[in-house]
Amino acid sequence: xxxxxxxxxxxxxxxxxxxxAGSTPPGxxxxxxxxxxxxxxxxxxxxxxxxxxxxxxxLQPFTGGTQDDTPASDRVxxxxxxxxxxxxxxxxxxxxxxxxxxxxxSVPGRCAFxxxxxxxxxxxxxxxxxxxxxxxxxxxxxxxxxxxxxxxGEAYVxxxxxxxxxxxxxxxxxxxxxxxxxxxxxxxxxxxxxxHDVTIEVVMW
Amino acid sequence: MVTDDRxxxxxxxxxxxxxxxxSAVIFALEMTAVTxxxxxxxxxxxxxxxxxxxxxxxxxxxxxxxxxQSVLFWNETSEQFHNTxxxxxxxxxxxxxEFGRMLNRSFDRQGIAYNVYLGFTSAGGGRGDTRLVYQxxxxxxxxxxxxxxxxxxxxxxYDHEGQPTGTTVAESSSxxxxxxxxxxxxxxxxxxxxxxxx
Numbered sequence: 474x475x476x477x478x479x480x481x482x483x484x485x486x487x488x489x490x491x492x493x494a495g496s497t498p499p500g501x502x503x504x505x506x507x508x509x510x511x512x513x514x515x516x517x518x519x520x521x522x523x524x525x526x527x528x529x530x531x532l533q534p535f536t537g538g539t540q541d542d543t544p545a546s547d548r549v550x551x552x553x554x555x556x557x558x559x560x561x562x563x564x565x566x567x568x569x570x571x572x573x574x575x576x577x578x579s580v581p582g583r584c585a586f587x588x589x590x591x592x593x594x595x596x597x598x599x600x601x602x603x604x605x606x607x608x609x610x611x612x613x614x615x616x617x618x619x620x621x622x623x624x625x626g627e628a629y630v631x632x633x634x635x636x637x638x639x640x641x642x643x644x645x646x647x648x649x650x651x652x653x654x655x656x657x658x659x660x661x662x663x664x665x666x667x668x669h670d671v672t673i674e675v676v677m678w
Numbered sequence: 679m680v681t682d683d684r685x686x687x688x689x690x691x692x693x694x695x696x697x698x699x700x701s702a703v704i705f706a707l708e709m710t711a712v713t714x715x716x717x718x719x720x721x722x723x724x725x726x727x728x729x730x731x732x733x734x735x736x737x738x739x740x741x742x743x744x745x746x747q748s749v750l751f752w753n754e755t756s757e758q759f760h761n762t763x764x765x766x767x768x769x770x771x772x773x774x775x776e777f778g779r780m781l782n783r784s785f786d787r788q789g790i791a792y793n794v795y796l797g798f799t800s801a802g803g804g805r806g807d808t809r810l811v812y813q814x815x816x817x818x819x820x821x822x823x824x825x826x827x828x829x830x831x832x833x834x835x836y837d838h839e840g841q842p843t844g845t846t847v848a849e850s851s852s853x854x855x856x857x858x859x860x861x862x863x864x865x866x867x868x869x870x871x872x873x874x875x876x
Contacts, residue, residue: 506688513692520696524703543723547730554734565737610783617783661727663734663784665741670780 542601542658542677549595549603550660550675557585557595558664558673567666569629573622575605576646591646595675602678604647609671620644620671629667650676724875728790729821732871735780736825744776748810749796749827749867751775752835754845757852759810760838767809775840781811781871791816791876797868799858808854810869820874829855831864 555564558572571584575594580587586594597603610617611631621637621644623630630636632643650657657678663670739745751760751773758766761774772778772786785792791813800806834842835850847853847864855865 509688513688516692517695524699565734566741665738670738
C-alpha cells in the first residue's frame with residue numbers, strides 16, 4: 474500500500490496515501506479454474522464423507538443400525554426381570570409358572586403378558602429380532618447352561634441334564650443371533666427363579 | 679482493488695468448508711457427555727448392564743434370604759466377618775456364603791471388580807458404614823446399586839457355615855451396628871454394591 478517508511482519518519486503530518494492501482498486489466502485471465510475447482514470440491518466431499526461415516530446414526534432411518542436396539546433391549550430386560558415374569562411388588566423374583574409360560578404356547582391368565590409371539594409378549598414391534606434366553610447353574614457344580622423346564626419332574630434343570638428331553642421346554646426363544654450375523658445388542662439381568670439365581674439375556678438386532 | 683486472478687480460490691473454499699464441517703462435529707462431540715468414542719474402557723450401555731446386574735443380585739439375594747444372612751455373617755469372638763484376615767473384610771474374593779456365590783457367578787468370572795459396603799444408623803443417630811468386600815478403589819466408570827435390609831432385634835447371627843448361632847443381634851455385644859430403634863427393629867442396613875470393569 475506504499476506506506477513503508479511511515480513509522481521511521483515518526484507520526485508527523487498526515488501524509489496523503491498513495492492508492493495502488495490494479496495491475497491487471499479486468500477479465501483477462503482466470504488461472505487454473507478447472508483444476509482448482511476439482512481439488513476444492515474433492516476436499517469438501519472427502520470431509521463430508523468422513524463426517525457422515527464418523528457420526529454413527531446420522532443416516533439412521535436409511536441404514537441399519539443398532540442405536541434403537543440399545544434402549545429397547547434394556548427395556549425388555551427390565552420388564553422381564555421386574556414385572557412380566559413375576560410381580561412388580563417383588564422385582565427380580567420370577568414366578569415358576571409364568572417364566573416357563575413365556576417360552577410355551579399357552580399362557581395362564583394371571584401372568585402379566587399375553588399374545589402368541591415373543592415380540593407381542595415382551596412388547597416390541599413385530600419386525601424386531603429379539604431372542605430371550607435364561608441361563609443358570611441349578612446343579613451347583615459346573616458352569617451355567619440354558620435352563621430347561623422338566624415337565625415330568627416339575628423342576629427346572631439345565632440343558633445337559635438327562636431329565637431334559639425333547640418334550641420339555643428349553644428356556645430360550647427367538648431366532649438364533651449367531652446364525653443371522655450382523656450387529657447385536659444384548660442386555661442381561663440377574664433374577665431369582667425357584668431358589669436359584671439365573672441370568673436373563675435379551676439379544677436384539 | 680479488483681482483480682480476476684483467481685488462483686486457488688476454489689481449493690481454499692473447499693478447505694474452509696471442510697474445517698467448518700469438522701469443527702461442527704468436534705463441537706457436537708464435546709457437547710455430549712458420553713459417546714462411543716469417549717476416553718473410557720467402558721460404555722454407557724455396559725455400565726447400565728453392570729448396575730442392573732448388581733441390583734438383580736441384591737434383589738434376588740433379598741428375596742431368598744441370602745442378603746440378610748450375609749449382613750448377619752458375623753464372628754462374635756474376633757469381632758469381624760467370618761474367615762476374613764486381620765483387616766476385617768473380604769479382599770481377594772467374595773464372602774463364603776450364598777450372597778458371595780451369587781456375586782462370584784455374575785462378576786468374578788467376567789473380570790468385573792466390586793466393593794460391598796454396609797451402611798447403618800450409628801449409636802449417635804448419624805450414619806455409620808463398614809466394608810464387607812473391598813477390592814480396591816473404584817475406577818471413574820464405577821456404578822452403584824443399593825438395597826435396604828431391615829434387621830430385627832430377634833434376628834440371629836449366622837456362623838461360618840451359614841447356620842443361625844442362637845445369639846440374636848440384640849444380645850450380641852460386638853455386632854458392628856448398634857441398636858438404633860426403640861421397637862422391634864434393631865437397625866436398617868443399606869447394602870451398597872459398587873461395580874467397575876478392571
